[in-house]
Amino acid sequence: MALSSLCLGIQAQTIVKPxxxxxxxSFAVITDTPTWQACADELQNYADVLAEEELPTFIVHHNWKSPEEVKKAIKNLHKKHNLEGVVLVGDIPVPMIRKAQHMTSAFKMDEEKYPFVDSSVPSDRFYDDFNLKFDFLKKDPEKPTFFYYELAADSPQQIKCDIYSARVKPVKNGEDPHKQIKKFFNKAVKEHQSGNKLDQFFSYTGEGSYSNSLTAWTQEALTIRQQMPGTFDSPTAPGRARFMRYNFSEYPKEDVMSMLRRDDLDLSIFHEHGMPERQYLSGTPEVEYADDAINLIKESMRDMARRCNGDSAKLADFSRKYTDMGFDSSWWAGYDKPEMIKADSLSDLRRGLVLADITETAPNSRMVIFDACYNGDFREPDNIAARYIFSDGKCVATFANSVNVLQDKQANELLGLLWLGSRVGHWAQETNILESxxxxxxxxxxxxxxxxIDITEILSRPYNENAELELLGTTHPDVRSLALHRLWRHGYKGLSPILLEIYRTSPVAMERYTAMSLLEKLGDANFDQILAEAINDPNEFIRRKAANWMGRVGHDEYVPVLVDAYFADNQSARVAFNIEMILRAFSDEAVDKALDGKSGELASKLRKAYAYRAESDATVLDKNANKTWRIAFTNSLRNNNIHASLPEYIALMEDSAEDEDVRIAMIKALAWYDKSYRRNEIMAACDRLRKSSGSSKAIKDEARRTYFRLK
Structure with missing residues (x-):
C-alpha cells in the first residue's frame, strides 16, 4: 500500500492517500514534515493496519503555521471523505482557548489577572468540533506552537464534536522525539493485531477523591458490572475487575505499580488528584501507634517550616504560632539539613507516581483513564499521560485532562462501548469536555x-433516526445510551419524553444518568421535573448531580425535597455537601419554611450554610464595600447561582452609577445562570445593555456575550 499511495501537494501540504x-x-494522521521524514515507515505501517480494519487512512504532513491551516485540512478531508477522526502527531499547533470556561468542568482561573499561558485551556475541540467559532487573539511570543483564541460570543455554547481527535506529542524524557514516535506506532500496530479483549479492569481511588466517601466509592463496582459484565466472570473464566483505595495500605504506590506491570491488564481508571508531573495516590497514612503519629507530625511540620523559604519573619511567625499551641522547635528540628530534606523527599515520593516512576513501571494497561487534574497537560514539555504511552509497556491510549477538572466528574459513562469493541475515539467523542x-x-x-452486535458498524454508519430508535431496544445498556446521545446530537424532537421514560424505568445506573444528563442539555420542563425524583436515586452519583442541578435551576419547590434528602441521606458525604452548597440558591421564605420545626446538628449546619447568602449579598450590593471583595463574591456566583437575588443583581448590572468593574463582573457571573428558571430576565437585561447608547463598549461586549451564552 505504501508503494501505491499517491502524494498530492495542496497549498504546500502533502497528502498521502490510502x-x-x-x-x-476514513481517518487521518496529521503530522509535521520533519516527523514524516523521520517516521514515514512507522506511520505508513499504522495506516496499513487501519486499512485492514476497513478504516482507510490519509497521512497529511506540512510545516504548519497556524491552527487554522490544520483545521482547514481536516475539514476538507471530512467533507470529501467522511473523516471520522484524526491523530495529531508531533509538532502540531496548540489552540489555547479563552472565554470558554463554561465548557470546562471546573476551570475558573481569572483570565485578566493571570498570564495567558496559565489562564487559557489547551484544547483540540478547536479541531474536532467544526461548529464552534473562535476569534484569534495572538500567537505566543515565547512558545511558537501556542495560539490564543476567544470563543466567539455568538458561537454555539455546547460541544458536539464532528470527529474524534487525539495527540501523540513527544515528551522530554531523554529520548529523541522521533524515536519516541517510532516506538509508539510500532507498539500501536502490535496492539491492533493482538485480538485482545477487555476482560481485565483496574480502578484506583486516591486520597481526597470523592472527599474519601465510601458511599461514593462503592458505586463504581456496581456500574462496571452492568456495563462490562465480562470483567466480573466466574473464577474459572479469565475476566476480573479489581478496585483499590488509597487506604488499603500505608503506602499503596508499589501495589499500584505492580498492577500496572501486569501483562494482561486492559483498562485502568485513576480517580485522584494530579499535576502534569504527578499522580497523587495517597496522603498521610493512617497509623496505629503514637510514635508513628509523632514522626508523621514532625515530617509535616518540617515541610511547613521549609515553605517559609528562608524568610526569617515568616519562620518567626510559624514558630510563634506552633509554640503557642504547645509545640517546641524540636518538632521541626533539622528541617533545613540536607540529609533530612532528602529523607522527607523520599517519604513524599512514596505517596505518588512521578514521571520517572512511569518510565520505570512501563505500564501494560492498554488504555488508562485519568479522572484527575493536569495529568494530560500537553502545554508542558512532559506530562503523566504522555509518559504512559511513550513507556516500554503496552499502553497505547490514555484519556486525560489538560487543566483542572471537577473532582466529581463522571468518567464511566458509556464505558461499556469499549468492552463491546468501540474505538477509543468514538467513545471519547460522546464524553468530551473542553479539557479532556x-x-x-x-x-x-x-x-x-x-x-x-457490531459496535464499529454502528458508530461509523451515517446517522439514521429510525436506526437509532431501533437501538433503544438492544440488550446492551451503553448501546441504548449511545443511541440517546446520537438522537440528542442530531436534534431529534421527540427525545425528551423518551429520556423521561428511560430514567424512570431503567434498572441500569449509567443509563439513567445518560437520560438525566441529556435532559439537562435540553433544559426543558421534563428536566426540571425529573430532578426531584433523582435526588432519591439508588446511585449516589445521580443523587449528587441531581442536588447540584437543582441549585442551577433554582425553583423554590426544590427546597423541601433537598432538606428531606439532607436529613435522610446525610451519610452520603458528597450529596450532603452539595445540598449545603446549593441551598443558598433559594429564597429565605422557602428555606425557613422547609427548616421550620427542624432541630439538632444537621439543621444547624444547614442554617449556617444558608447564612452565606446574606453575607454574600451584603457585600455584593453595598456600593461602599471593598471593591475587591465585591468582585470576589460576585465571581462566586458562577459556581453557586443565587436565584432569589436576581432582581437586585440585574439592577446592579444596569446601574450606570455603579462601578464599571463590578458591573462587568456581575454580567460575566450571570452568564453561568444558563439553567436558571429566570434566565429570560437576565437575557432581557443583557439585550437592553448591548443595545443601549449609554453603555460603554466593555459593558456592551460582556452583555452581548452573556446574552448569546444564555440564548
Missing part, C-alpha cells in the same frame, strides 16, 4: 466481548 477504497469512513483529550491512539479498540 490505496484502499473508502466505503464508509485522548493522548495516544484514538483508533485503538479491544476485540468485541459480545458477538451479537
Amino acid at each position: 490505496a484502499a477504497k473508502i466505503t464508509r469512513t 483529550h485522548i493522548i495516544g491512539d484514538p483508533t485503538f479498540r479491544f476485540a468485541p466481548s459480545s458477538d451479537d
